[in-house]
Amino acid sequence: MDTLGHVLAVPLPAQGHVIPMMELAKKLARHGFKVTFVNTDFIQTLLTNSSTKNEYYGNDEDGIRQVSIPDGLELGYTRTDFGRLTEAIRRVMPQKLAELIDKMNNDDMKIKCVFADNCMSWALGVAKKMGIKGVAFCSSPVTTLALFSTIPKLINDGIIDRNDGSIIRQQQAHLSPTMQSMSTATFPWVCFTDMALRESAFKYFVTITEDLKNADLVISNSSDELEPDTFASFPDLLPVGPLSASNRQGNQGGNFWPEDMACLPWLDQQPACSVIYVAFGSSTIHDKKQVEEIALGLELTGRPFLWVLRPSMYQKGNEEFAFCKEQLERRGRVVSWAPQEKVLRHPSVACFMSHCGWNSTMEGISNGVPFLCWPYFADQFLNERFICEAWRVGLGLEKDESTGIVRKDEILNKINQVLSNTSYKSRAMHMKEKLVKSVNEGSSRKNWNHIVEWIKN
CATH class of the missing domain: 3.40.50.2000 (Glycogen Phosphorylase B;)
Known part of the structure; x- marks a missing residue:
């Protein structure tokens, strides 16, 4: 070319x-x-x-x-x-x-x-x-x-x-x-x-x-389907995404840490729509007590899970996490970084416990995956509102008022709610179809074609 x-x-x-x-x-x-x-x-x-x-x-x-x-x-x-x-x-x-x-x-x-x-x-x-x-x-x-x-x-x-x-x-x-x-x-x-x-x-x-x-x-990196009121009110802001909806191979570039590709064969061995995928992005920090509660909550579900646990995510260092890693890996898999696009499009993934960064939000919604929302900072709280209230494809995790910790029982309860109510998955799949159509033949594609011609000329 x-x-x-x-x-x-x-x-x-x-x-x-x-x-x-x-x-x-x-x-x-x-x-x-x-x-x-x-x-x-x-x-x-x-x-x-x-x-x-x-x-x-x-x-x-x-x-x-x-x-x-x-x-x-x-x-x-x-x-x-x-x-x-x-x-x-x-x-x-x-x-x-x-x-x-x-x-x-x-x-x-x-x-x-x-x-x-x-x-x-x-x-x-x-x-x-x-x-x-x-x-x-x-x-x-x-x-x-x-x-x-x-x-x-x-x-x-x-x-x-x-x-x-x-x-x-x-x-x-x-x-x-x-x-x-x-x-x-x-x-x-x-x-x-x-x-x-x-x-x-x-x-x-x-x-x-x-x-x-x-x-x-x-x-x-959005679409008319995701933020219709904003694009209608601010017509000079042009949607061309979600870009992840047009990347159907899931080949993602620009990661700062090595991706553990061995988690993909592990996913192949799990039943369809069974795995809880847990990933909080590149900046979220949890203390030892919170990491313990996540671990216990995941164990209580009795389901397989894939947990992305960066060493820099927990404040006390690697030695503090040794308490549960071996125990956890009897049911799930813990990795330091994952090929997230490939994980989210895998048929064994049932839901996504996420910090609600916009990339993760776009990658999850473009693959029809329901969410459990745990925002950390910046626009993530706004993204949680989109997920839970506008698109209705997930639920938020509530912190204990006295400790500021998301307890294991809350984690278990919300996972069970999302996975037992098929409407979350149904709405997520419906949104996926609309987004794929938008980047292939809808407004995002038309805007993109306009931009390409504008640069050329």
């Missing part, structure tokens, strides 16, 4: 943003574009060190070339300080990206368009100054972009504080006259109990919203 031109993809340097941007890059490459995927040096090192990095991550042969630039922090420094990381990114990366584009243009690899994660929207300003088309890519629910754009009104209405976004009045907020109300408790920055972190996150969201004015187009 002759190349349609060269485009640049710039993800936020975080696991939940690199993966969907790689899905977007693969989709662009399949349509004939040459893609340069721009990671930070730190993230590139993680990917290089992952022993399961393979052809699905992208290489020159499949039209995706990988490069990296500095994020402004020394390589040995942790990237968990959100405020310091985002400040360094905005201070250092714009110039580094401009230099990269200049070099590529001089090397006869002229860039036609820059695709930037909406949380890296400063890259759109770089593109605009250099006379290059710019597309913002929202890898979270598009309702978050609608929310960020209404922050000035929320401040003027006395709902949030103008300095750090703290809630002044707990209520249901209307982002537009035609949208359903949104609880102030689900605002993405509100979940941060550390006030300095909350202020950093809030100010960052305000800044990226200003930067989005430099975008020629804003696209979203």
Whole structure:
């Protein structure tokens, strides 16, 4: 296939943003574009060190070339300080990206368009100054972009504080006259109990919203079927997803940790719709007591389970988990990272206990899997509302009020509710069918075709 031109993809340097941007890059490459995927040096090192990095991550042969630039922090420094990381990114990366584009243009690899994660929207300003088309890519629910754009009104209405976004009045907020109300408790920055972190996150969201004015187009890893009110109220936000619904092989790239592929033959040995899949993403932290309660709850179900338990997920370290791992593996399987797309499309999986990150939400809903919701931070509380209230394909897990722990009995009860009531699975399968149709022949496909022609011309 002759190349349609060269485009640049710039993800936020975080696991939940690199993966969907790689899905977007693969989709662009399949349509004939040459893609340069721009990671930070730190993230590139993680990917290089992952022993399961393979052809699905992208290489020159499949039209995706990988490069990296500095994020402004020394390589040995942790990237968990959100405020310091985002400040360094905005201070250092714009110039580094401009230099990269200049070099590529001089090397006869002229860039036609820059695709930037909406949380890296400063890259759109770089593109605009250099006379290059710019597309913002929202890898979270598009309702978050609608929310960020209404922050000035929320401040003027006395709902949030103008300095750090703290809630002044707990209520249901209307982002537009035609949208359903949104609880102030689900605002993405509100979940941060550390006030300095909350202020950093809030100010960052305000800044990226200003930067989005430099975008020629804003696209979203969502669909009309998932967020109909938002897309109707904000018609300039174009759905092109879920990208996972068009990746029918489940070949996912951009994982920071080695995937345990041996869990797939184990799934093959389990009965259809029997396995509880438990995975809380790349950032969730639980203490020893909570890990114990999850383990006991899973045991009580009497069902097989596949549990993704990152060493960094539990606060006390590996030695603290030795208490139950051997016992658990008599009935289930515990892995440090899983090939999630392949797991969720496996016929033995019955339900998904999830942190409700947007990637996991899209991957689960695109495969017709019911949810048990356990949000941790950011947009995950909003995503839980979509899953439980709008789409009605899952249930939330409630914490014990006195301890803040999700107890084993609660885990057992909610798993039994979801699996005994066939309506959850039925609605999930119905949504899967609608999403596959959307990316193959519906509005997401039409929007995508428009974008391809727009870049070409």
